[in-house]
Amino acid sequence: MGCTASKVEQEDTVRRCKERRRHMKEAVASRQQLASAHADYLRSLRLTAAALSRFAQGHPSLAVSHHTAPVLLTTAAPALAPTPTPPPPSSTASSSLPPPTPLLPKHQQAPPPPPPTQSHQPPPPVAVRAPRGGPRRLKVPHILSDSSVASPARSSFRKPVVGTPSSSSAWDWENFYPPSPPDSEFFDRRKADLEEANRLRELEEEEKARGYLHPHHLKEEDEVDDDDDEREEEMHCGGWEDDDDHYASTTTSETRSEEGEMGNRSECGFAARSEYGGTAPSEYAAAPLPLPLRRRDERSEAGDSSSTVTAAAEMRMVIRHRTLAEIVAAIEEYFVKAAEAGNGVSELLEASRAQLDRNFRQLKKTVYHSNSLLSSLSSTWTSKPPLAVRYKLDTNALEMESMEGKSHGSTLERLLAWEKKLYQEVKARESVKIEHEKKLSTLQSLEYRGRDSTKLDKTKASINKLQSLIIVTSQAATTTSSAIVRVRDNELAPQLVELCFALLSMWRSMNHFHEIQNEIVQQVRGLVDNSMAESTSDLHRLATRDLEAAVSAWHSNFNRLIKYQRDYIRALYGWLKLTLFQVDSNIPQEAYTSLISRELTTFCDEWKQALDRLPDASASEAIKSFVNVVHVIYTKQAEEMKIKKRTETYSKELEKKTNSLRAIEKKYYQSYSMVGLGLPGSGRDGIESHSFDARDPLAEKKTEIAQCRRKVEDEMTRHAKAVEVTRSMTLNNIQTGLPGMFQAIAGFSGTVVEALDVVCRRAGSVR
Known part of the structure; x- marks a missing residue:
C-alpha cells in the first residue's frame, strides 16, 4: 500500500497539483501578512511624524539662518490628467467672432497685481477655468505680436455675457459651443467697434509722435471713455511693462492686422481665457508672491502661425520656515497625507478591522x-x-x-479550498488508474495461463468497477478545475489589476508628498543653535527615545511591506504558471490556457520582475542610518544626563558640608567667621576677653569643602562641555540625517511609480 501511495505522489499531475496547492497556500498567507505590513507601514508614518514633531518642539533654539534659501513647493495634485488644448484660432475664425463683452466700470475693477520684482523671467500668462458668472478677472501680461515687439503691455478686465455659451469665450468658442446666428445688432456694433478702433489708432499715433508710449484700450459697444479713463487703464497695466520682451508671442502680422480691424478685442483678455472659455480666477492675483508657472503648450514644428498658452498644471509657492519646529510641522502634514494615500490599498487588502467585520x-x-x-x-x-x-x-x-x-481575500480563500479539493480528486484518480493498470496486468496473466475462470470473472468485474471510478474521479477533477479557471479569469484577474493600479496611485501620491518633504527638509542645512547652553531634560531624552523607536518601526515595516509584496506576487505567479498546464489529458489545452490566463500570467511575471528590481536596500539603509543618528543623539544625551546627575550629587554634598560648618560656627562661636578659634564664653564679656588660638580646629572641614567645591566646579565644566557637545551633535546629525533619509525615500517611491506604471500598461490586455 505504501508503494502505491509513493507511486501516486510521483505522478506529474499529482505533483503539479500539490505545487499549485502550496503556491496558493503561500499566496493566502502572504496576502494576510501584506495587509498587516501595509497597515503597520501607514501607522508608522503617522507615529514617525508625531515623534519627530515632539523631538523638534524640545529644541526651540534651533532656528533657520536668514541666509538659507526659501523652498519652492508645488501645490498641485500629484496625478493630474493633462487638459486637452484647443487648436489656435484661424484668420477666418477670428474675423467672424462675436463682439467682445463690455468693460467693467472703474469702481468694480480689482486692483492690479504687484509688478514682478525678481530678476528671472516673469511668468507666462495664466489660463485656468473660472466660474462663468464671476465678476472679477485677473490681469495678465499682454502677448505681443512679432510686428510690435516694442509695444507696451496691455490689459483689460472682462465681464462675460451670461446670455449664450458662445459669448463666454473670446477666441475658441466654435470648438466647444455652436455659435448662434448674428442679428442686425451685431453688425451695428461691429461697425461702431471699427470706428472706435480707428479713432484709438489715431490717438496712439499722436501719442507716439510726442514720444510717449501708451497702451491703447479696447472699447465695447456703446461705452466710450475719455482721456482720463484711458490713462487710468494704463496705470492698471503698467505693472507688466518691466519685462515686455518676455511676453512677446509668435502671432503673425496677419493676426495683428485682423486685430486692428477688431480693435475691441483685448489681447490681455485673450491670454487670460482658459481652454473652456473662462478666465483666470482672482485668487491667483491675491497670492502673496507672484510665482512662475510652466508653459505647457509650445509652438508646433510645422510652422503654426500662432502660439497657444495655457494654464500651468501646477502652482508653485515660496515657503520659508523659521525654526526646526516649523519645518517638522510641515513635514508632519505630508506624512499624514502620505498615510491617507494608502487607504485605497488597505480596503483592497482588507487591512482594517471594519473591513474584516464586513466579511x-x-x-x-x-x-x-x-x-x-x-x-x-x-x-x-x-x-x-x-x-x-x-x-x-x-x-x-x-x-x-x-x-x-x-473581496480579494475571499477569492484567494476559495481558490485555496478548490486547490485542496482538486489535489485530493486528482490523487484519487491517479491511484484508481494505478490500481486499474494492476488489474489489467492480472487479467492478462490469467488469460494467458487459462486457469480458474472464477478468478478471471472477478478480475473483469473489478476492472469494470475501476473504470467507473476513473470516470467519476475524472469528472470531479474536471469540474473542480473548471471552477478554478472560472474564478481565476472572472474574479482574480480584475482584482489583481485593480490592486496594481491602487498601488500605483498610492506610490504616486506618496512620491509627490515625499518630494515635497525632501524640498522642505533641505532647510535644516541652514539651522543654527541660538542657545548652546540649554541643558537636556528628561522630556528631551524621552522624545529622542520615542523618535528612535518610531523610525526603527518605520524601517522594520518598510522592509516587511516590500518583502511580503514580493512573496505575494511570486506565489501568485508560481500558481498561475502551473494553472496553464492541463489536469486531465482528455481535455484540450485551450480550456486551461485562455487569453486572459496567458495575459494574467505575463502581467504577474512583469510585476514580479519589477518588484525584484526595486532598489529598496538603499531606502532601507537611509532609514536605518537615521535610526543610528538618533541613537547617537540619545547616547550623548544619556552621557550629559549622567554628568548632570553627578554634578547635582556633588553640589548637594558641598551644600551639606557648608551648612554643617556654618552650624558649628554659629553654635560655638556665635559667628560665621572662618578664621581663628574663640574660647567658650568669650563672646559676651567684651573685646578684652576675646582670645584666638594659633590653630584652626575646623581647617580639615574647610579643606574638605574646598576639595568638594573643586569637584563641583570640574563637574560643572564637564557638564557645560557635554551640553555643548550634545547640542552640536544634535544639530549636525539632524542636518545630515534628515535630508538623506527623505531624499532616499523620495527616490525609491519615484522608482516604484516608474516600475508599476510599466506593469499597469500591461494590464490593458488582462482587462
Missing part, C-alpha cells in the same frame, strides 16, 4: 441574557454580560454577498 455579515449573532433574548445582526452589547453567544449562518446574506462581488 461576517452572513453570520447572525444571537446573544442570550438572563432576562431576555436579543437577536441582532450588529455587535451592540447591553450593559449586562451575556450568558451565551451563538452564531448562525444567514444564507440570504451569502446570496447578497455573491451578487455584490467577492
Whole structure:
C-alpha cells in the first residue's frame, strides 16, 4: 500500500497539483501578512511624524539662518490628467467672432497685481477655468505680436455675457459651443467697434509722435471713455511693462492686422481665457508672491502661425520656515497625507478591522441574557454580560454577498479550498488508474495461463468497477478545475489589476508628498543653535527615545511591506504558471490556457520582475542610518544626563558640608567667621576677653569643602562641555540625517511609480 501511495505522489499531475496547492497556500498567507505590513507601514508614518514633531518642539533654539534659501513647493495634485488644448484660432475664425463683452466700470475693477520684482523671467500668462458668472478677472501680461515687439503691455478686465455659451469665450468658442446666428445688432456694433478702433489708432499715433508710449484700450459697444479713463487703464497695466520682451508671442502680422480691424478685442483678455472659455480666477492675483508657472503648450514644428498658452498644471509657492519646529510641522502634514494615500490599498487588502467585520455579515449573532433574548445582526452589547453567544449562518446574506462581488481575500480563500479539493480528486484518480493498470496486468496473466475462470470473472468485474471510478474521479477533477479557471479569469484577474493600479496611485501620491518633504527638509542645512547652553531634560531624552523607536518601526515595516509584496506576487505567479498546464489529458489545452490566463500570467511575471528590481536596500539603509543618528543623539544625551546627575550629587554634598560648618560656627562661636578659634564664653564679656588660638580646629572641614567645591566646579565644566557637545551633535546629525533619509525615500517611491506604471500598461490586455 505504501508503494502505491509513493507511486501516486510521483505522478506529474499529482505533483503539479500539490505545487499549485502550496503556491496558493503561500499566496493566502502572504496576502494576510501584506495587509498587516501595509497597515503597520501607514501607522508608522503617522507615529514617525508625531515623534519627530515632539523631538523638534524640545529644541526651540534651533532656528533657520536668514541666509538659507526659501523652498519652492508645488501645490498641485500629484496625478493630474493633462487638459486637452484647443487648436489656435484661424484668420477666418477670428474675423467672424462675436463682439467682445463690455468693460467693467472703474469702481468694480480689482486692483492690479504687484509688478514682478525678481530678476528671472516673469511668468507666462495664466489660463485656468473660472466660474462663468464671476465678476472679477485677473490681469495678465499682454502677448505681443512679432510686428510690435516694442509695444507696451496691455490689459483689460472682462465681464462675460451670461446670455449664450458662445459669448463666454473670446477666441475658441466654435470648438466647444455652436455659435448662434448674428442679428442686425451685431453688425451695428461691429461697425461702431471699427470706428472706435480707428479713432484709438489715431490717438496712439499722436501719442507716439510726442514720444510717449501708451497702451491703447479696447472699447465695447456703446461705452466710450475719455482721456482720463484711458490713462487710468494704463496705470492698471503698467505693472507688466518691466519685462515686455518676455511676453512677446509668435502671432503673425496677419493676426495683428485682423486685430486692428477688431480693435475691441483685448489681447490681455485673450491670454487670460482658459481652454473652456473662462478666465483666470482672482485668487491667483491675491497670492502673496507672484510665482512662475510652466508653459505647457509650445509652438508646433510645422510652422503654426500662432502660439497657444495655457494654464500651468501646477502652482508653485515660496515657503520659508523659521525654526526646526516649523519645518517638522510641515513635514508632519505630508506624512499624514502620505498615510491617507494608502487607504485605497488597505480596503483592497482588507487591512482594517471594519473591513474584516464586513466579511461576517452572513453570520447572525444571537446573544442570550438572563432576562431576555436579543437577536441582532450588529455587535451592540447591553450593559449586562451575556450568558451565551451563538452564531448562525444567514444564507440570504451569502446570496447578497455573491451578487455584490467577492473581496480579494475571499477569492484567494476559495481558490485555496478548490486547490485542496482538486489535489485530493486528482490523487484519487491517479491511484484508481494505478490500481486499474494492476488489474489489467492480472487479467492478462490469467488469460494467458487459462486457469480458474472464477478468478478471471472477478478480475473483469473489478476492472469494470475501476473504470467507473476513473470516470467519476475524472469528472470531479474536471469540474473542480473548471471552477478554478472560472474564478481565476472572472474574479482574480480584475482584482489583481485593480490592486496594481491602487498601488500605483498610492506610490504616486506618496512620491509627490515625499518630494515635497525632501524640498522642505533641505532647510535644516541652514539651522543654527541660538542657545548652546540649554541643558537636556528628561522630556528631551524621552522624545529622542520615542523618535528612535518610531523610525526603527518605520524601517522594520518598510522592509516587511516590500518583502511580503514580493512573496505575494511570486506565489501568485508560481500558481498561475502551473494553472496553464492541463489536469486531465482528455481535455484540450485551450480550456486551461485562455487569453486572459496567458495575459494574467505575463502581467504577474512583469510585476514580479519589477518588484525584484526595486532598489529598496538603499531606502532601507537611509532609514536605518537615521535610526543610528538618533541613537547617537540619545547616547550623548544619556552621557550629559549622567554628568548632570553627578554634578547635582556633588553640589548637594558641598551644600551639606557648608551648612554643617556654618552650624558649628554659629553654635560655638556665635559667628560665621572662618578664621581663628574663640574660647567658650568669650563672646559676651567684651573685646578684652576675646582670645584666638594659633590653630584652626575646623581647617580639615574647610579643606574638605574646598576639595568638594573643586569637584563641583570640574563637574560643572564637564557638564557645560557635554551640553555643548550634545547640542552640536544634535544639530549636525539632524542636518545630515534628515535630508538623506527623505531624499532616499523620495527616490525609491519615484522608482516604484516608474516600475508599476510599466506593469499597469500591461494590464490593458488582462482587462
